[in-house]
Amino acid sequence: MHLTREEEAMLAGEQGHATQKAMQILVALGKIYDAERLVRVSSVQVSGVSYKNLGDAGLEFLSELARDGKARVRTTLNPAGMSLTDWEAQGIESGFAEKQLKVIDAYARLGAEITCTCTPYLAGNEPAFGQHIAWGESSAVVYANSVIGARTNREGGPSALAASLTGRTPLYGLHLPEKRVPTIGVNVEAHLRLPEDFSVMGYYVGRAAKDGIPYFRGIGRASLEDLKTLSAALASSGGVAMFHIDGMTPEAGMPHGNLEALTFGRRELSETDSMLSDEGEPDFISVGCPHCSLTELATLARLLGGRRVSREFWVCCSREVKRQGDEAGYSRVIEESGAKFALDTCMVVAPIEELGYKVVATNSAKACHYLRNAGLRVRFIPLEECVEEATKGG
Amino acid sequence: MKLKGRAIFEGKAEGRALVSSSPVSFYGGVNPDTGEIVERGSELAGQSVKGRVLVFPHGKGSTVGSYVLYRLAKNGVAPCAIVNAKCETIVAVGAIISEIPCVDMVDVSKIKPDAPVRVDGATVEF
Numbered sequence: 001m002h003l004t005r006e007e008e009a010m011l012a013g014e015q016g017h018a019t020q021k022a023m024q025i026l027v028a029l030g031k032i033y034d035a036e037r038l039v040r041v042s043s044v045q046v047s048g049v050s051y052k053n054l055g056d057a058g059l060e061f062l063s064e065l066a067r068d069g070k071a072r073v074r075t076t077l078n079p080a081g082m083s084l085t086d087w088e089a090q091g092i093e094s095g096f097a098e099k100q101l102k103v104i105d106a107y108a109r110l111g112a113e114i115t116c117t118c119t120p121y122l123a124g125n126e127p128a129f130g131q132h133i134a135w136g137e138s139s140a141v142v143y144a145n146s147v148i149g150a151r152t153n154r155e156g157g158p159s160a161l162a163a164s165l166t167g168r169t170p171l172y173g174l175h176l177p178e179k180r181v182p183t184i185g186v187n188v189e190a191h192l193r194l195p196e197d198f199s200v201m202g203y204y205v206g207r208a209a210k211d212g213i214p215y216f217r218g219i220g221r222a223s224l225e226d227l228k229t230l231s232a233a234l235a236s237s238g239g240v241a242m243f244h245i246d247g248m249t250p251e252a253g254m255p256h257g258n259l260e261a262l263t264f265g266r267r268e269l270s271e272t273d274s275m276l277s278d279e280g281e282p283d284f285i286s287v288g289c290p291h292c293s294l295t296e297l298a299t300l301a302r303l304l305g306g307r308r309v310s311r312e313f314w315v316c317c318s319r320e321v322k323r324q325g326d327e328a329g330y331s332r333v334i335e336e337s338g339a340k341f342a343l344d345t346c347m348v349v350a351p352i353e354e355l356g357y358k359v360v361a362t363n364s365a366k367a368c369h370y371l372r373n374a375g376l377r378v379r380f381i382p383l384e385e386c387v388e389e390a391t392k393g394g
Numbered sequence: 395m396k397l398k399g400r401a402i403f404e405g406k407a408e409g410r411a412l413v414s415s416s417p418v419s420f421y422g423g424v425n426p427d428t429g430e431i432v433e434r435g436s437e438l439a440g441q442s443v444k445g446r447v448l449v450f451p452h453g454k455g456s457t458v459g460s461y462v463l464y465r466l467a468k469n470g471v472a473p474c475a476i477v478n479a480k481c482e483t484i485v486a487v488g489a490i491i492s493e494i495p496c497v498d499m500v501d502v503s504k505i506k507p508d509a510p511v512r513v514d515g516a517t518v519e520f
Binding site: 021024025028029031032047048053054055056057058060061156157158159 | 400402403426457458460461462464465468480481482483484486487490491498
């Protein structure tokens, strides 16, 4: 792989230990994936922020890097395992909180913005079409590639951090136009009414597409919320990093060969939908996987206005979207109902199972997937029904 | 026999081979405190990676696996070297941050279990 003189200096350790480690990671990945050279990135989204996933090893690694490492490009963070300010009210143990705050402190010293959201594109980190970026957080990777047309591979925590500390990433995979062509067609015959229908479709297609690039035909319209939840589901049941929608997404017009196609009809929709749910009465209800948009806060305010929740109900969103919700008057209505904002975190990365909850109701196929892996039972229901469930008998 | 591969993380190490013919997951598959392989169904279940030249086709599973390798190294129970057929992101990043010599593009089927192996840069001798 070709390195510039400055990159050689980074690799030789002339710019410090953390930069050297970062460059070693990038050069190794470049070798493995046959990259010709490195490419500069305009922003980084780092996954691996929740102490629940990092553990002591991850914390130790970050602390070591933070001794002399500094972000060279705009760097934002994935959700943490708790609210950074209201963790006690969330029922988080102080031992966990202490470690989580140390993780955040290490990232702060590394120069990352403590955004703690899986939707950086709703919180000020908005890449432009064609820009190279290095993002972790699989749902944001899919959204950035597909909906925005920015270019990123699916980075893991350390490789995204390496990009941050050097401002570069190896030029391979989805950074190359020829690797962004669709690999599998999807004929959408089901009527997609709600964002949750897009979530179900993503879950179904992700399993079939594995790490391919689906090309959807037959989707007339889609909102930001539809595309956000589609992105998340595609990346949780499979390894999808990008999709195209005929007539809609910015690179759908690129030339491609004949595609083998699968069908997503009414049967696939209802079968996948029922597969996502277990038995049991929910004792915990949460929306905002991925983190809620302002439109979703508006919907929640409309549905919750004048009502009281009778069960634990988390509304997960970024601090930035919450701030916009404050200004629009939505946040007050939501909080008056007894629902709780879960900022900096979400139902997937917070240690919900340790808080004593057994059955989670949510409107996200991605959340269902990961919560099940963590040993919880789940109910997949649309946002409106989540509110009904939360206010039942209240 | 001497095989020439590709150095993912350069270094020298010697140890007995611990060979898995199937991919290895570090996250959930190896106990980070003891080095014991705990993955259900693994042919190496119950054995320790400590001080061994760990030979397997490629990694699999969660990217958090890189941090498991780091923790093994910090706890002094890491493999002394890793030899892969085709290294992927999880193992490569794990080897680099943990400073474990790592070589890939090697015909791993040639390496017999328990054979003494020497890794030096891109060469694997056994």
